[in-house]
Amino acid sequence: MCGDCGCSGENGSRRLAVERDLLAANAGAAAANRAFFAERGILALNLVSSPGSGKTSILERTIAEFAGTVPVAVIEGDQQTANDAERIERAGARAVQVNTGSGCHLDARMVADAVAGLDPAPGSVVFIENVGNLVCPAMFDLGEAAKVAIVSVTEGEDKPEKYPYMFRAASLCLINKTDLLPHLDCDPARLRQSGLAVNPGLEFIELNAKTGQGFSSWLDWIGRERRRVAG
Ligand SMILES: Nc1nc2c(ncn2[C@@H]2O[C@H](COP(=O)(O)OP(=O)(O)OP(=O)(O)O)[C@@H](O)[C@H]2O)c(=O)[nH]1
Ligand SMILES: [Mg+2]
Numbered sequence: 167m168c169g170d171c172g173c174s175g176e177n178g179s180r181r182l183a184v185e186r187d188l189l190a191a192n193a194g195a196a197a198a199n200r201a202f203f204a205e206r207g208i209l210a211l212n213l214v215s216s217p218g219s220g221k222t223s224i225l226e227r228t229i230a231e232f233a234g235t236v237p238v239a240v241i242e243g244d245q246q247t248a249n250d251a252e253r254i255e256r257a258g259a260r261a262v263q264v265n266t267g268s269g270c271h272l273d274a275r276m277v278a279d280a281v282a283g284l285d286p287a288p289g290s291v292v293f294i295e296n297v298g299n300l301v302c303p304a305m306f307d308l309g310e311a312a313k314v315a316i317v318s319v320t321e322g323e324d325k326p327e328k329y330p331y332m333f334r335a336a337s338l339c340l341i342n343k344t345d346l347l348p349h350l351d352c353d354p355a356r357l358r359q360s361g362l363a364v365n366p367g368l369e370f371i372e373l374n375a376k377t378g379q380g381f382s383s384w385l386d387w388i389g390r391e392r393r394r395v396a397g
Contacts, residue, residue, distance in 0.1 A: 192306055195274035199309025202281065206288040207396045209388070212308050214332060215316035216325075217298030220342040222250045223375035224316065224384075225293055226257040231378075231385055233258055236392075237290035241280040243272040243297045250295060260284060271302040274309055289396065291388065304331040311395055312337040319343050323356040330364040338369045338387060345374040 203210045213221045222242075229238050240261040242250040251263035262280040264272060277294060286292050294310060296303040304313075315336035317325050320343060326333035333339065339361050341354050354372055361368045371387060373380025 189305065192274050195278055196307040196309040199274055199278055199281065202278075203292070203309060203311070204395070206286070206290075208286055208288065208290055208292055209392045209395045210292045210294065210308070210310045211388075211391070212294045212296060212303070212310035212313045213316060214296045214300070214303045214313055214336065215298060215318075216300045216321060219298070219316045219318040219321065220375050221295045221298070221316055222253050224340065224342060224373070225259075225295060226253060227375050227378060227381060228293075228384070228388075229254065229257040229259045231381060232291075236388075237287045239284045239286040239290060239292050241272070241277060241284070241292065241294045243276070243295060245269070245297060266297055270297055270299050271306050272296050272308060273306050277308045289392075291392065300325070300329040300332050304329075304335045311391060314338045314340060316340045316342055317357065319347055319350055319352040319354065319357070323352055324360050326357070326361040326364050326368075333361050333368060334365045336365070336368060338371065340384065341370060341372045343374050343376070344372050344379060345376045 215221055225240060232238055238259040240254045240259055242254060242261055242263045243266060244250055244263070245266050245268070248263040251261040254261035262283050264276050264280055266272065272294065281292070294308055313336045315333055317339060319341060341357060344354070358370050361370065371380055371383045373384055
């Protein structure tokens with residue numbers, strides 16, 4: 167069970183009350199974040215996945231593809247280290263690292279603080295790389311326009327059905343590391359079926375951050391979402 171986020175939900179009425187208060191406070195902060203992004207025409211995307219599925223690698227390549235055309239800022243969530251924020255800055259975008267310590271997810275207040283530091287430009291894209299965890303980040307609205315779930319082909323085809331809350335909360339699923347498919351038994355079609363079983367509206371893009379295959383579809387998806395938030 168989660169040590170500190172209160173997202174488990176089955177340990178008696180006191181725990182349920184704490185959990186309710188926590189999620190209510192988070193919902194207020196998330197609504198304020200969403201209003202901030204909407205006023206400025208900013209697209210905020212919350213990238214969620216298990217550890218190591220390739221969130222930062224996808225962001226590094228996305229930043230390179232957008233260089234000079236789309237302003238990008240990144241909020242990096244990890245329990246410890248500034249490794250990912252340093253990678254993002256080397257890739258050419260501004261980044262703020264949030265260390266959650268024993269915490270297993272970002273919450274909306276952490277994002278509000280990080281956004282205040284970043285002061286993202288109107289019309290920009292703000293990527294929020296959540297802590298690698300397929301459970302708790304599903305419960306926390308950060309004020310994003312959409313959650314993007316990333317699953318790599320090395321993780322197995324049944325992840326969506328095993329972690330349904332995450333894949334239900336997501337609008338898009340990026341199937342990453344497709345360059346490794348020749349070495350694996352994974353069938354991306356079965357992975358899609360697993361995702362659709364828990365979320366019939368889920369969209370999918372197969373890509374890999376190694377060679378960039380599939381990135382044009384991902385960049386098109388972001389472009390579509392940017393036009394949507396711009397009204
Ligand atoms: N072959 C291959 N390796 C990849 C791909 N994407 C990422 N990797 C590798 O996977 C490992 C983890 O990548 P990261 O981008 O750090 O993953 P992450 O999801 O940001 O990890 P955390 O932030 O620790 O949860 C690294 O060794 C990457 O080089 C890919 O498309 N193909
Ligand atoms: Mg990372």
